[in-house]
Amino acid sequence: KPFGDTEIMLQNGTLHLRGTQIGGTSSEAASSGQPSSDSWFDTGDLGRMDQQGRWIIEARRDDLILSGGNNISPLRLEQAIAQHQTIEAVIVLGVDDTEWGQRVVAIVEPNPTTDESTLQAALHPVALDTWIKKQKNIHSYERPKEWIILPEGKTIPRTAIGKLARKEARALLGDR
Known part of the structure; x- marks a missing residue:
């Protein structure tokens, strides 16, 4: 499960994160305490959500x-x-x-x-x-x-x- 205000998005099987604690958020978003709406961090991890709503990391895209x-x-x-x-x-x-x-x-x-x-x-x-x-x-x-x-x-x-x-x-x- 995501920590704090971190959001997770699955795009083409790859997990992307955003939030105030994730590198790549704008300085404006960091100062307001809100995640930037356009700053998603590509983790390089391939994953899915299980039936209990937990994110499962299955592999690294590079692997x-x-x-x-x-x-x-x-x-x-x-x-x-x-x-x-x-x-x-x-x-x-x-x-x-x-x-x-x-x-x-x-x-x-x-x-x-x-x-x-x-x-x-x-x-x-x-x-x-x-x-x-x-x-x-x-x-x-x-x-x-x-x-x-x-x-x-x-x-x-x-x-x-x-x-x-x-x-x-x-x-x-x-x-x-």
Whole structure:
């Protein structure tokens, strides 16, 4: 829910804010204590309102993958893939592709408590492709075209607060 006099507007799926505490309001509006009617701040966040009237942030616009004319939310795909029992963490990135614009690549950090033979079988690309096809909430165009399985001891980079670090994770892609 918005704080204080902050207003939220959804425009083309992107959240915009305005209010006296939001940068970009006019000095006249700030001195009067009223939000400026023409100073909306584009957050770059894609979101929606749930049935209880709460705003849900679903992804960053810059993180969207555009593949074959389809917008793919990496966060939604990561949440689905993370349900796999042998996956500790996953990050989904878009990689430039001459045919599709971008292709979906999933970098997987295996669950360290799973034995090696189970990991090798379950995290084989064919096994992962078969598993992801069975997920009812994942469209065929969203499925990863490539799976990168990190070796034992290697992890997906994270920020200081534990969030997956997308920019740093790109280094794991090498020259792709």
